Amino acid sequence: MTFRKNILCIGAGYVGGPTMAMIAYKCPQYKVTVVDIDAERIKQWNSDDLPIYEPGLDEIVKKIRGRNLFFSDDIEKAIREAEIIFVSVNTPVKNYGVGLGMAADLQYWEKTARQIRDVSDSHKIIVEKSTFPVKTAQAMERILTSNSSHVQFDILSNPEFLAEGTAIKDLEYPDRVLIGSRMTESGLKARDELVEIYANWVPMERIVTSNIWSSELSKLVSNAFLAQRITSINSFTAFCEKSGADITEVARAVGMDSRLGPKFLNASIGFGGSCFKKDILNLVYLCRYYGLVEIADYWESVVRINDYQMRRFVLTMLGAMFNTLAGKRLCLFGFAFKANTGDTRESPAIYISRRLIEEKVELVITDPKALANAMNDLKGLEGKISYIEDPYEASANCDAIAVVTEWELYSNLDFKKIYKNMVKPAFIFDGRNILDHEKLFEIGFNVFPIGKPALTHFE
Ligand code: UDX
Numbered sequence: 001m002t003f004r005k006n007i008l009c010i011g012a013g014y015v016g017g018p019t020m021a022m023i024a025y026k027c028p029q030y031k032v033t034v035v036d037i038d039a040e041r042i043k044q045w046n047s048d049d050l051p052i053y054e055p056g057l058d059e060i061v062k063k064i065r066g067r068n069l070f071f072s073d074d075i076e077k078a079i080r081e082a083e084i085i086f087v088s089v090n091t092p093v094k095n096y097g098v099g100l101g102m103a104a105d106l107q108y109w110e111k112t113a114r115q116i117r118d119v120s121d122s123h124k125i126i127v128e129k130s131t132f133p134v135k136t137a138q139a140m141e142r143i144l145t146s147n148s149s150h151v152q153f154d155i156l157s158n159p160e161f162l163a164e165g166t167a168i169k170d171l172e173y174p175d176r177v178l179i180g181s182r183m184t185e186s187g188l189k190a191r192d193e194l195v196e197i198y199a200n201w202v203p204m205e206r207i208v209t210s211n212i213w214s215s216e217l218s219k220l221v222s223n224a225f226l227a228q229r230i231t232s233i234n235s236f237t238a239f240c241e242k243s244g245a246d247i248t249e250v251a252r253a254v255g256m257d258s259r260l261g262p263k264f265l266n267a268s269i270g271f272g273g274s275c276f277k278k279d280i281l282n283l284v285y286l287c288r289y290y291g292l293v294e295i296a297d298y299w300e301s302v303v304r305i306n307d308y309q310m311r312r313f314v315l316t317m318l319g320a321m322f323n324t325l326a327g328k329r330l331c332l333f334g335f336a337f338k339a340n341t342g343d344t345r346e347s348p349a350i351y352i353s354r355r356l357i358e359e360k361v362e363l364v365i366t367d368p369k370a371l372a373n374a375m376n377d378l379k380g381l382e383g384k385i386s387y388i389e390d391p392y393e394a395s396a397n398c399d400a401i402a403v404v405t406e407w408e409l410y411s412n413l414d415f416k417k418i419y420k421n422m423v424k425p426a427f428i429f430d431g432r433n434i435l436d437h438e439k440l441f442e443i444g445f446n447v448f449p450i451g452k453p454a455l456t457h458f459e
Pocket residue numbers: 160161162163164165223226230263264265266267268269270271272273274275276337338339
């Protein structure tokens with residue numbers, strides 16, 4: 001079969017995999033290839049057991065794999081054949097040198113840019129899909145044009161706004177698709193080619209174009225706003241716990257203001273995930289670089305309050321359980337950074353687990369999808385933690401349960417049965433407010449929600 005175009009994605013991760021699956025699914029006329037330097041990951045994408053868990057992804061991949069969706073580790077061949085190349089490699093926070101812990105580590109991205117330059121022998125459109133610092137496209141242009149051949153490249157920025165756990169829905173019905181380009185003749189032509197791909201399923205009024213720097217910055221600003229919103233609601237939880245107000249009632253009242261809206265106001269133990277903290281710190285680093293100290297401090301405080309919220313959760317447990325956790329058995333319900341994903345990157349559960357181990361807790365962790373990642377995140381603490389998939393078994397003989405991830409299955413458990421098998425007095429710390437607190441209290445638990453007064457059987 002001949003295809004109208006060859007699309008390539010470099011980086012078969014949480015963004016590249018699902019995004020390319022959706023493009024291939026909606027555009028049978030294009031051949032879509034996804035490559036990765038990690039050959040093992042590619043093997044998994046070609047197997048029955050995909051490397052990431054995302055509701056709805058399996059069905060789509062299995063339907064179209066081998067039709068117009070291909071996973072390969074032959075990166076050079078794929079680059080040569082492609083007309084459009086999405087770059088979706090990881091850009092973690094730097095853990096060395098200048099910008100340590102703040103700036104984006106661009107080494108993977110730069111290797112990719114050089115490889116594209118060295119291998120290409122025909123015109124290509126390069127699409128930045130990963131979240132990059134503003135002006136990365138310019139650096140990419142400079143690398144790509146720094147060779148002796150006359151191959152021409154057009155760079156576009158097309159940030160991904162999907163959220164994990166709802167990636168397939170987000171990709172199928174996006175709020176918007178943003179495409180940034182140079183305003184030159186060839187830049188605009190490249191932009192139109194990308195618009196044409198998305199127009200196969202996204203209504204034209206949702207495809208937004210802009211200059212390339214606005215597009216790069218919009219992604220960082222969106223994530224900063226979203227994270228700030230969670231931090232804003234979380235910042236009132238301690239106040240509620242002290243004053244007798246209920247954060248859920250407050251959020252409902254606030255969210256009914258049509259200027260604010262009801263979404264993303266769920267109080268929690270803090271946000272996690274690979275994007276929010278990284279993108280804000282990256283923004284803070286860029287602000288400092290440009291000498292915008294006040295702006296940097298403002299955004300950095302979002303991350304500081306988020307850290308405080310995680311710390312506070314552990315201190316609440318310590319305070320509630322008579323100021324000592326040593327030797328007590330405590331079960332974490334959930335480890336993923338949110339429900340419906342096995343991803344644990346920057347999950348508050350990592351910090352909470354480490355702190356609890358410092359307090360000499362015997363820790364049990366249960367999660368339907370994230371136990372393998374949890375074991376990896378907590379390497380070095382073997383022997384101090386048990387990993388048990390069944391929540392009934394996991395919570396047996398425990399003094400306390402802490403809900404860390406809002407998996408729906410936790411709200412449907414038989415808590416009478418759980419209570420019976422726990423050490424008394426039994427405690428529940430609901431870090432996500434997903435349980436029926438009154439009912440738990442009636443069963444006999446001492447209940448500590450987030451942002452609501454505790455329900456205890458003590459004087
Ligand atoms: C985020 C952005 O939503 C997405 O647009 C961007 O492309 C990538 O970063 P993601 O990190 O996958 O997506 O998940 P998201 O749903 O935004 O949740 C992030 C964190 O915030 C999770 O830990 C979640 O539990 C927490 N959260 C979210 C809350 O604590 N309360 C809320 O009301 C919403």
